[in-house]
Amino acid sequence: MEFEERKKMRKEEISKLLIQLGKTLEEKGALDFGKGEISIPESVEVELEYKEKPDKGKFEIELKWIPSETKVTAVPTEAKPSIKDLMRELSTEFSNINRTIRGGVIPAIEQFAKFEGLVTKCESCAKPEWKKEMINYSQKVGELKKAIIDKNMDEIKRLSQVLAKLSAECHLKYK
Numbered sequence: 124m125e126f127e128e129r130k131k132m133r134k135e136e137i138s139k140l141l142i143q144l145g146k147t148l149e150e151k152g153a154l155d156f157g158k159g160e161i162s163i164p165e166s167v168e169v170e171l172e173y174k175e176k177p178d179k180g181k182f183e184i185e186l187k188w189i190p191s192e193t194k195v196t197a198v199p200t201e202a203k204p205s206i207k208d209l210m211r212e213l214s215t216e217f218s219n220i221n222r223t224i225r226g227g228v229i230p231a232i233e234q235f236a237k238f239e240g241l242v243t244k245c246e247s248c249a250k251p252e253w254k255k256e257m258i259n260y261s262q263k264v265g266e267l268k269k270a271i272i273d274k275n276m277d278e279i280k281r282l283s284q285v286l287a288k289l290s291a292e293c294h295l296k297y298k
Contacts, residue, residue, distance in 0.1 A: 135251065139247065142247065143247050146243065146247065148163060150243075163186065163188070164188050164189075166188075167186045167187060167188040168186070168187040168188065169184070169185070169186055169187075170183070170184075170185040170186075170187065171183070171184060171185075172185065206245065206248045206249070206250075209241060209244055209245050209248060210245060212241055213238070213241040213242065213245055214290070216237055216238040216241055217238060217286065217287075217290065219234070219238075220234060220235060220238055220283070221283055221287065224279055224280060224283050227276075229271060229274055229276060229279060230271055230279075232268075232271060232272065235267075235268060235271055238264070239264055239268060242257075242260065242261055242264045243261070245257060246258065246260075246261050253293070256289070256292075256293050259289065260286065260289050260290070260293070263282060263285055263286050263289065264286065266278075266282055267279065267282040267283065267286065270282055
């Protein structure tokens, strides 16, 4: 499989692309470029190259490994959900988790994982004016995960209320 894409991007778009590639590599051990997913071995050769000529500059990041050490999975092209769809799904998952907590039960980490994944997706898709709020929300989600792992129900209830308040404030501010 081969893939090459060239397009003009603004600095903010480049930053988001690199952050998303890094998150996917960290979480899944793979790079996802929309046309397929490439598993990356534990150890690879990394080459950074910068060249500047009077008519153009170039910076490349190149990863090299032996192909037998990895696999490429073709991914069917499908429409990515809109930020509104993601936020709606996030809200539903948070409601489910809150219902569990209000019932006096600590949410299962598997139930929480879906919510956490949606938070990560929303953070990566957030408009610049939402970024600060999404980062703060994401940090509180991390604290809630720790409280769930530690089985600290008082902290779980407190953080659930904090997240509900942050969500409500965000909805009022950006509607």
